[in-house]
Every structure is written in C-alpha cells, then in structure tokens.
Amino acid sequence: MICFMFPGQPLAPPAALPDDPLFREIAGLARERAAFDLVTFSWLGAPATDQVALQLYGVAMSLYRTRLLRAEGVSPQLVAEHSMGIYPAIAAVGALPEGEVLELTARSGRAMAAMGRAKPxxxxxxxxxxxxxxxxxxxxxxxxxxxxxxxxxxxxxxxxxxxxxxxxxxxxxxxxxxxxxxxDAPLHAPPMAEIADELGAIFAGYRYREPVIPLLDHIEQEFLTAADLPAFMVRELTLPVNWERTYRALRRAGCSRFLEVGVGDSLKKYNRWIESETGR
Amino acid sequence: MSDELITQVKQMIIDALRIDGMAPADIDTDASLFGEGLGLDSIDALQLVVAMEKDFGVVVPDAATGTKVFASVRSMADYIATNRK
CATH class of the missing domain: 3.30.70.250 (Malonyl-CoA ACP transacylase, ACP-binding)
Structure with a gap:
C-alpha cells in the first residue's frame, strides 16, 4: 500500500527549481492565487514575510511532486501529513483545488506573520x-x-x-x-490561540469536498472528513505534531511504501529511525 | 588504520542510513559527509552514532566530538581505531 507523506515548511529557499510544464503550471497558480513568483522568489503585490514565502514554496513543491508522481502512474492509497503538509495533502485527496490551497496558504501565512511583528x-x-x-x-x-x-x-x-x-x-x-x-508565530503551540478566530474564518471560507483518498491526521491519527478540515487546520497550529505515532498508525493501516512528496527527506529519515528502534 | 576498517565503516554508513544502490567503493574516503559530499544532516548523524556504538562499541559523547568524527569516513575510522575496546 502506497502512502504519500506531505512534509511541513522547508527551512531554506530553493537552490534550484524545476523547469518543466507541470512546475510552470503550479508556478502560474501561485502567481495568480497567492501573488507570489516562485521563480524570482518575490511578491507580486504587498510583500509578506520570508516565512510565508517558504510556506508557499513548500506547498507548491508538494503540489508539483504530486502531479509528477501521478503523471508517472503512482497514486497513493493513503495520505499523511506533517504540520503545514496538511495544505497540499488536502489538494492530493481532492478536498480543495490546488489554486485554493495556495491561496489559503498565503492568507493563513499572512495572518500568522502578524504575530511576529509584535514579538520575535x-x-x-x-x-x-x-x-x-x-x-x-x-x-x-x-x-x-x-x-x-x-x-x-x-x-x-x-x-x-x-x-x-x-x-x-x-x-x-x-x-x-x-x-x-x-x-513568524509560535507554531503548534497554545499561544497560537491568539489568532485562532482569524485563522478559523480563513479556513471556513472554502468549500471542502469529501476526501477521495483516506487522509490521516498527525494529532490523533484519525481519518479526516471534509467537515473536520477547517477546525483541524486551526487546531493543528495550536497542538504539537506527533509524527512517530502517525508513522506507526500508517504501518498498522498496512502502508508498506512511503513517498515523501515535497521538499527534503526528513520524514523518510524519521521513519528510518522509528523502524530501527522497532527492530532493536 | 586498515583498508578493511575503512570498508567496514562505509558499509555501516550504507546499512545504517539505508542508502539504496550504493556500494562502499562509491563513497570517497576523504570527502565531507555533511553538506557537499554525501549530504548528511543531524538526523543521519544520530543514526550513525547509534550504529557506531552497536557495530564497534564506540561512543560519540557529544555534538562537538561528533562534528570532528563525522567529518569523513577516514575520521570515523580513525576514531573507531583509537577508541574501540
């Protein structure tokens, strides 16, 4: 059983970007829906922070790699997510279109960036x-x-x-x-409650469809429904991610092949560590 | 330090990090393991700490020591040769 794992925000901007039609389509969506140019890594309108740019870059790369895998005939039977990996995961399971996911990432990122103006x-x-x-x-x-x-x-x-x-x-x-x-903000921690209402209003402003592929959450390791998604996206920003429990739940669910769909390979390395402890 | 130990260290890296499709001969003995070179990170480093203890009985006690030990395959083999019981 194949699992697509969507990682959270990258920590550094890209050294190089893909240059093919699939990526250009995603980059076009990012310009149109998030006012961000991935190629020049710059804002087209009112600038947001470097962190919002990194969030958009991470989501865009996950969307691109999802398209790439599907073009190669690889599709998941289950989808898992880590932190802000929830945004591209929502697109991968068909709950929101890619453009809306990019827009939602930019809007929520800008809301979080406001917290960082008061405190580092x-x-x-x-x-x-x-x-x-x-x-x-x-x-x-x-x-x-x-x-x-x-x-x-x-x-x-x-x-x-x-x-x-x-x-x-x-x-x-x-x-x-x-x-x-x-x-920009105390991610995955209780002080995020300060902007929970604002984030809730952003996430509630989209019409979510029922996931066509099971989507496992990183808090309680339960499968998310369309109705769960807006509240989950607020809640997950106030609570810690538990990847160890999530990976073990994926294994119990029968996943045997794990593809990290995004920037980097941290999730694969965490899985390797968890497996090495299981074998001890 | 023997060529055999160098090869053992390379095999340990491949096994511990589950690097598919790589043989010991593919790893440059003197190349940096982090950044350029094999491109390892702190997650990999901790995996290598555990593997070195398991395979060779050698402990890397702290980050400062780890930085020196994991500079290259040769520095790892040097550390193992000096510290194994």
Missing part, C-alpha cells in the same frame, strides 16, 4: 534527547513542544530569547545537536 519567535530543533528531559527544558524556559518526530528528534516553539535559553540548556543536558530557526 523561533523554532528549536533538538536532536538526541529523550522526551522527558525535553519537556522539562521546555517548561523551564517557557517554550513548547511543537513536533515529536521520533523518540530523539523534537522541535520546540516559542519566543526567540526563551528558545536560545532552551537550546543552551538542551546542549548542557547532552543533546547531540540543536539548531534555531526563525518563524
């Missing part, structure tokens, strides 16, 4: 610690668990200064590596 936020990638000390570090420093990717790979979310302290503490406690990334 950051994500902290912590590799090597287990969950228990990681949660203690988060609590000590007033930041939040944003991603539980495997037993040893986590992402924290919160204010920039607190994140620097949290990452320093993590290194002191024996983390194998830590890295801080800028972000």
């Amino acid at each position: 936020y950051a994500l902290g990638c912590i590799v090597g610690l287990t969950l228990e000390p990681l949660l203690a570090i988060a609590e000590n420093n007033g930041v939040f668990l944003a991603n539980h990717n495997t037993s040893r790979h986590f992402l924290l979310s919160g204010e920039r200064g607190a994140m620097e302290d949290a990452c320093a503490e993590a290194l002191g406690r024996g983390a194998f590596s830590v890295k801080i990334f800028p972000c």
Whole structure:
C-alpha cells in the first residue's frame, strides 16, 4: 500500500527549481492565487514575510511532486501529513483545488506573520534527547513542544530569547545537536490561540469536498472528513505534531511504501529511525 | 588504520542510513559527509552514532566530538581505531 507523506515548511529557499510544464503550471497558480513568483522568489503585490514565502514554496513543491508522481502512474492509497503538509495533502485527496490551497496558504501565512511583528519567535530543533528531559527544558524556559518526530528528534516553539535559553540548556543536558530557526508565530503551540478566530474564518471560507483518498491526521491519527478540515487546520497550529505515532498508525493501516512528496527527506529519515528502534 | 576498517565503516554508513544502490567503493574516503559530499544532516548523524556504538562499541559523547568524527569516513575510522575496546 502506497502512502504519500506531505512534509511541513522547508527551512531554506530553493537552490534550484524545476523547469518543466507541470512546475510552470503550479508556478502560474501561485502567481495568480497567492501573488507570489516562485521563480524570482518575490511578491507580486504587498510583500509578506520570508516565512510565508517558504510556506508557499513548500506547498507548491508538494503540489508539483504530486502531479509528477501521478503523471508517472503512482497514486497513493493513503495520505499523511506533517504540520503545514496538511495544505497540499488536502489538494492530493481532492478536498480543495490546488489554486485554493495556495491561496489559503498565503492568507493563513499572512495572518500568522502578524504575530511576529509584535514579538520575535523561533523554532528549536533538538536532536538526541529523550522526551522527558525535553519537556522539562521546555517548561523551564517557557517554550513548547511543537513536533515529536521520533523518540530523539523534537522541535520546540516559542519566543526567540526563551528558545536560545532552551537550546543552551538542551546542549548542557547532552543533546547531540540543536539548531534555531526563525518563524513568524509560535507554531503548534497554545499561544497560537491568539489568532485562532482569524485563522478559523480563513479556513471556513472554502468549500471542502469529501476526501477521495483516506487522509490521516498527525494529532490523533484519525481519518479526516471534509467537515473536520477547517477546525483541524486551526487546531493543528495550536497542538504539537506527533509524527512517530502517525508513522506507526500508517504501518498498522498496512502502508508498506512511503513517498515523501515535497521538499527534503526528513520524514523518510524519521521513519528510518522509528523502524530501527522497532527492530532493536 | 586498515583498508578493511575503512570498508567496514562505509558499509555501516550504507546499512545504517539505508542508502539504496550504493556500494562502499562509491563513497570517497576523504570527502565531507555533511553538506557537499554525501549530504548528511543531524538526523543521519544520530543514526550513525547509534550504529557506531552497536557495530564497534564506540561512543560519540557529544555534538562537538561528533562534528570532528563525522567529518569523513577516514575520521570515523580513525576514531573507531583509537577508541574501540
């Protein structure tokens, strides 16, 4: 059984972009629906932040790779998503057209960017610690668990200064590596509730069709219906992603081939780690 | 340090990272493992830490040591040769 896995936001802009008719169609949709030129990586109208640009780039590449796989005759029996991978996943299961997904990404990204104008936020990638000390570090420093990717790979979310302290503490406690990334908002954490109403209004403004392929959520590992989608997209921004549980649920559901449909290969690497622990 | 250990390290990298279609001879002994070269990242590095402990009984205690050890296959083999029991 084939699973398409949609990853979250890339952390860096592209070194190079595809140049073929499928990509040009997606780039055209991004210009038309999100006022963003992927090729020049610039805004056509009122500029948004670099983070919104990265979100659009990630979604566009996932849409493009979905088209590419389908053109090669590869289709999923199940779709899974990590973080903002929910947006292209919604297109892949037929719940929204690609253009609306790009538009929705830009609108929600701009809403989140407004939070970053009041305070600087950051994500902290912590590799090597287990969950228990990681949660203690988060609590000590007033930041939040944003991603539980495997037993040893986590992402924290919160204010920039607190994140620097949290990452320093993590290194002191024996983390194998830590890295801080800028972000516009405290993603996957309770403070996102501040803009929940605004995001809810954006997500509720689209007409979702019933998924034609089962779509597994990354919070409770349940299959999402059309009616679930708007509320889920708000809720998932306030709660941590749990990829380890999601991958195990996909395996239990019978998935045997996992294709990462987007930028990078982090999800495949998380899967490899989880599998290596299962085999121990 | 023996050529045999170099080959063992390369095979460990291939097995631990499940790199399909690559043989030990395809990996340059002195090329950087991160960034350019094999293009590994911190997720891969932790996988290699676990594999080195399992296959060779050698511990990489912290990130600073890891940065030096995982510079290349040769530096990994040097570290293993020096530290294995």
